[in-house]
Amino acid sequence: MVAIPQSAGATATSTGGLAERLGPNVVGALWMFASAIVLTLQAAVVKHLGQELPIAVILFLRVLMISLMVGPMLIWRGGLRALATRRPLGHLMRAVFGLGMMAGSFYAVTVLPLADATALSFTRPLWSMLTSYLAFGEVVGWIGGIATFSGFGGVLVIAQPQSGIHPGMIIAVLAAASSSLALVCIKRLTTTEPVQRILLYFALTGTIVLALPAYLTWQTPTLIQLGWLIAIAITGSAGQLMSSLAVKHGDMTVVTPIDFVRVPAAAFIGFLLFAELPDVWTFLGSLIIFGSTVAILRLRRRPPVAPIEDPGHSPPTPTKS
Template identity: 40%
Template structure:
């Protein structure tokens, strides 16, 4: 009798899973990509909120040092990457471009440390808004590092975006927070990591990039974390594990989003992070964005959105003119350490 009930429950679960799978496959590739991007946006926002909780502390418990959190993030992320590295074998670490990998990994590690510090000091919505300057920094670095030609429209959008940064930060005003500069340093590091990916040949695997990033992060944070180590509580250990898992899972969802749908359709859903950050910041941290933060964020997001749409339009134009489409690899799309 019990066995029959077990088979009945298994049959129900199997039927439900089949219906969900069928509904998912009936969606268009763009809509599947959009749902992956929405899930990634939620994952990254929750991850930032968890980091903020760990660094700033809550409910009377003191916060952990930024290097301690960054070390734990790198350690647990490496634990998740390790099975893929073992499956790929020692060849996954061999590369003809160790210098680029090293610089990319270092910039990503530095960006992670700066980002963890900034998110602990700034309102969550303000930190998230500043993160949307990444396409603007990518535009600048594409000219300086890759020698790409950028037309006046993208230069204008970049200038407008940085005006939005000035509106939000208001340097010289009493409300100016130096942590905002640290947040921008973090975004610059991420943008540099993105640009350096473009300097690597198509054959470089995602596992190789993730492994170098994790190893570099462990190397950079190990000694400072040891010197500032504070025994985490049981709850903080759980949150540290969550930071590593959410970081890797969100990155994986970003990859799936850009693999499933067109970048021009999928990318705008990333801006949901700003709304999610405002809601989470208000509910969990009693943060209410000020007028200047909202105005500056609107300008930054508008400029970043225009830049992304312009880049997508130019890519489509190159395809229409007979150019080869860019390879759809796991490395395509924005990247966060």
């Protein structure tokens, strides 16, 4: 009798068991939650460092460091063939929208209170609802639509735009639109491309695009500033990787609202590190946002289960009511 090896099946069961029990949307939501916390920490470091170095230099060194970290790792794991892609245009579009998001959000963080800049970035769910419907046909229904618009209203409650429109606010909203489009590109690319390759081509494109602006505003960072830049690169790459995994596993209309966790996190960090005292509107808006997030997640976390048919019997014929 020939023994059947069990290692492959055991490995598949151990790695896929958790995802199967939770469901793809819940797994995607957990990845997005982790991404939200990491990217909030990155924003705090950017705000601190933005008072000392030009934004173009920060952006250039960040994407350069990501290239130097991800590139060798990808080649070591898969050789030069790991760099090959048949979707250069898709990578280029993802890089363009990703750079627009990163540049706009970095600028907004340095000129606005951390909580306000983060809150304004959450016009993204409104864009995501539109782009996910147009690109993938993902629909949450009218209840999910109301919940999403309510979350947007909560962002407006926090931002209080009637008190005056700072240029940073407009740039933050445009960055949110770019972020939504970047997520669409990531969602399409992950059907054939590993997330590490997506991240690498984003970083390489950014290094090329930002080389001239960085040169024109160059300021050599100190050792301490270099340490902060490394922290930005690590948290940024980790956050982007997590968000890529989030949209790979779950629907965009499910995982995107989880990113709202960044609002109260940013308010807390802004108070703790930068003496930015959030007012009552920040907390009220956060409650509205959390409520909308939970509503949408509950709507989409339990997909309908098809009935199991007994192969020995014909399914019952539905009766007309």
